[in-house]
Amino acid sequence: MGTPIGKPGMRCADTGRSPSGADGAGGWSDGGTCRRGLWRRWSGRAPAPGFLTGAADDDPSNIATYSQVGAELSYSLVWTLWLFYPLVAAVQDACARLARATGEGLAANLRRHYGMAVACTLVLLLLIANVINIAADLLAIGGAARLLFGGRRLIYAAFFAACVLLLEVFVPYRRYARILEVLSLSLLAYVATAFAVDVDWHAVWRHLVPRWPEGAAAITALVAIAGTTISPYLFFWQAGQEAELARDHAGAARRLRVMSERQRIYADTYLGMAFSQVIGFFIMVTAAATLGAHGIHHVDTAHEAARALEPLAGHLTFAVFALGLIGTGLLSIPALAGASGYAVAELCGWRSGLGVPAARAPGFYAVIILSVLGGLALDVVSMDSMRALYLSAVLNGLVAVPILVFTARLAERPAVVGGFVSTPVERTLVWVATAIMACAAALLIGESLGAP
Numbered sequence: 001m002g003t004p005i006g007k008p009g010m011r012c013a014d015t016g017r018s019p020s021g022a023d024g025a026g027g028w029s030d031g032g033t034c035r036r037g038l039w040r041r042w043s044g045r046a047p048a049p050g051f052l053t054g055a056a057d058d059d060p061s062n063i064a065t066y067s068q069v070g071a072e073l074s075y076s077l078v079w080t081l082w083l084f085y086p087l088v089a090a091v092q093d094a095c096a097r098l099a100r101a102t103g104e105g106l107a108a109n110l111r112r113h114y115g116m117a118v119a120c121t122l123v124l125l126l127l128i129a130n131v132i133n134i135a136a137d138l139l140a141i142g143g144a145a146r147l148l149f150g151g152r153r154l155i156y157a158a159f160f161a162a163c164v165l166l167l168e169v170f171v172p173y174r175r176y177a178r179i180l181e182v183l184s185l186s187l188l189a190y191v192a193t194a195f196a197v198d199v200d201w202h203a204v205w206r207h208l209v210p211r212w213p214e215g216a217a218a219i220t221a222l223v224a225i226a227g228t229t230i231s232p233y234l235f236f237w238q239a240g241q242e243a244e245l246a247r248d249h250a251g252a253a254r255r256l257r258v259m260s261e262r263q264r265i266y267a268d269t270y271l272g273m274a275f276s277q278v279i280g281f282f283i284m285v286t287a288a289a290t291l292g293a294h295g296i297h298h299v300d301t302a303h304e305a306a307r308a309l310e311p312l313a314g315h316l317t318f319a320v321f322a323l324g325l326i327g328t329g330l331l332s333i334p335a336l337a338g339a340s341g342y343a344v345a346e347l348c349g350w351r352s353g354l355g356v357p358a359a360r361a362p363g364f365y366a367v368i369i370l371s372v373l374g375g376l377a378l379d380v381v382s383m384d385s386m387r388a389l390y391l392s393a394v395l396n397g398l399v400a401v402p403i404l405v406f407t408a409r410l411a412e413r414p415a416v417v418g419g420f421v422s423t424p425v426e427r428t429l430v431w432v433a434t435a436i437m438a439c440a441a442a443l444l445i446g447e448s449l450g451a452p
Contacts, residue, residue, distance in 0.1 A: 048181070048272070049237075049238045049268065050093075050096060050238060050265065050269035050272040050273070051181070051268055051272035052181065052184070052237075052238075052241070052272065053234050053237055053238040053273075054271070054272025054273045054274070054276040055180070055181075055184035055187060055275060055276065056180075056331050056332045056335035057088075057229070057231065057273070057276040057332075058187055058279045058280060058332070059133070059329065059331075059332030059333075059335075059336075060136065060137045060141060060301075060325060060329050061133060061136055061140075061228060061392070062229075062280065063283055063328065064301050064305065065225065066287065067283060067284075067286075067291070067305035068221075068224075069224070069284055069287070070284040070285065070286065070288035071292045071296055071297050071299050072217060072292065073217065073218055073221055074292045075200075075206075075207040075284075075288050076207055076211075077218065077222065078204060078207050078281060078284055079207060079208050079209060079210045081278075081281045082277065084229050084230070084277070085273060085277045086429055087429055087430075088276075089270045089273040089274070090429035091230060091407075091429075091430055092235070092272075093270070093426065094407055094408065094422060094430050095235045095238055095239040095242075095407055096239060096268075097262065097417060097420040098410055099238075099239035099240070099242035100242045100243075100245070100246050100261060101420040102243070103243055103246040104346065105236060105239045105240040105243045105346045105352075106236050106407065107122075107123055107236065107342065107343040107345075108346035108347070109410060110403075110406060111347055113410060114406055116347075118402075120347065122399050123343045125395050126232055126236065126340065126343055126399050127371070128395055129233070129396050130233050130371060131375050131378070132375070132378065132392040132395070133233070133375075134333055134336050134337065134371060134372060134374070134375030135374075135375035135379050136301075138161055138329070138375055138379055139157060139301070140303050140329055141157070141325060141326045141330065142154060142155075142156035142157030142160065142379075144322040144325040144326050144329075145160075145322075145326060146303075147303060147306060147307055148323070154379060154380065157379055161373070163330070164334055164337070164372060165368070165372055167334070168334050168337065168338065168368060169358050169365050169368065170358070172355070173354040176354065183327050184331060185327075186323065186327020186328060186331070187279045187324060187331075188279075188324075189320045189321060189323060189324025189327070190283045190286065190321070191278075191279070192320055193282070193309070193317050193320055194282040194285050194286045196316070196317045196320075197289050197290050197317065199285055199286075199288075199289040219443075223439075223440045223443045226437060226440040227396055227437075228393070230400060231396055231400070232396055232403055233336050233340075235400075235403055236340075236342050237338055237339040237342070239342070240341075241354075242265070243342075244352075244353040244354065244355055258419035262420060286321075290309055290312045291305065291309070291312070294312050296308050296312075303322070305321070306318055306321045306322040306325055333375075336371065337367075337372050338354065338368060340368065340371045341364045341367040341368040341371070342364075344363070344364075344367045345361070345363055348363065350364055351363075351364065352364040394441075394444050397437065397440055397441030397444045398445070400437045401441055404430065404433065404434040408422075408427065408431060
């Protein structure tokens with residue numbers, strides 16, 4: 001007989017647990033328990049707000065933007081994705097540190113330090129932009145489902161809206177966060193499509209070197225990439241989750257070492273935003289190698305990009321792209337609605353948090369429900385999706401700049417954030433991001449005023 005796996009004195013390499021119930025969980029006698037222990041550790045660990053935020057950043061409107069840029073301008077702007085990466089990561093890191101240090105989300109900090117009028121104005125603009133964005137995302141995933149299975153787009157949109165609400169309202173947060181993390185794997189569909197088509201990788205590498213865009217179309221595309229990469233709802237979503245984690249720690253556990261918490265937030269945020277930018281890179285490359293290379297230079301929506309792929313790259317590539325679109329929509333809509341819920345609840349002083357049962361935080365969950373239903377209502381009245389996305393981009397540009405200014409100033413003040421204060425490099429990156437967003441907002445507003 002061989003040596004038993006559960007030999008006394010051994011430890012499970014996967015879980016670090018001792019046999020014989022030394023950790024209070026009972027003994028074990030075979031390797032299956034090691035695997036079950038690993039599953040319990042993964043499913044029971046704290047959520048990763050930064051990673052979930054990065055994954056949610058690639059919503060259908062971002063996919064449409066990256067597809068349009070690749071189709072129209074080929075590989076010429078792929079350099080923007082790595083250049084914007086440290087900027088968006090620094091912005092999200094500042095929001096997370098502020099929330100972790102104060103135990104409050106962005107809206108609560110805005111109200112506390114800049115007054116109710118400022119906070120209400122910014123939150124109102126955020127709510128309008130988020131509802132419009134939810135409407136556009138529901139249309140996109142409804143359209144992708146129609147391409148795959150036939151039927152009516154609005155019926156699919158209503159079905160997915162109901163799924164999002166049921167999960168976000170009734171499933172415990174830790175379990176729901178695991179569902180979102182699994183959904184984030186759908187973004188890998190865009191990596192797969194890039195390697196399934198004929199990409200001129202030599203041209204891609206050459207265009208990784210930054211160069212100033214030439215022509216109005218390239219400058220507009222640059223503004224669009226900036227606006228879709230640095231989005232206000234991501235600020236509130238990650239800050240709300242971090243504040244919730246901070247409130248979950250009580251007593252001595254709440255006073256975790258600042259350095260270890262800073263490292264956790266840094267690693268989580270930069271990993272999440274790296275994932276987001278890498279996916280955006282592959283979407284742009286795929287669109288350039290297929291749509292742009294075959295003379296299709298205009299893409300209105302993400303599901304139109306998926307539909308255009310079928311005759312060019314085959315049914316399998318088209319199906320993978322469309323399924324990925326559905327997964328990203330189901331990942332981003334909860335973030336949009338959750339950001340609205342956090343913002344309004346913090347502004348009004350209501351109890352909030354996805355880890356709190358709906359009966360104990362009715363106002364918070366009511367905002368989430370109304371945000372999704374509001375987006376669905378816009379779809380029912382047949383609002384043009386591209387016009388909706390453009391209006392949402394303008395509103396995001398309006399609200400992003402003051403929020404970035406206020407957040408940067410608060411994150412620089414030791415009296416507010418204590419040991420979570422920004423370093424000189426972090427401050428520089430956030431202020432550069434703020435300047436870029438201010439220029440982008442000015443150009444978007446100028447275009448909207450000049451439009452007929």
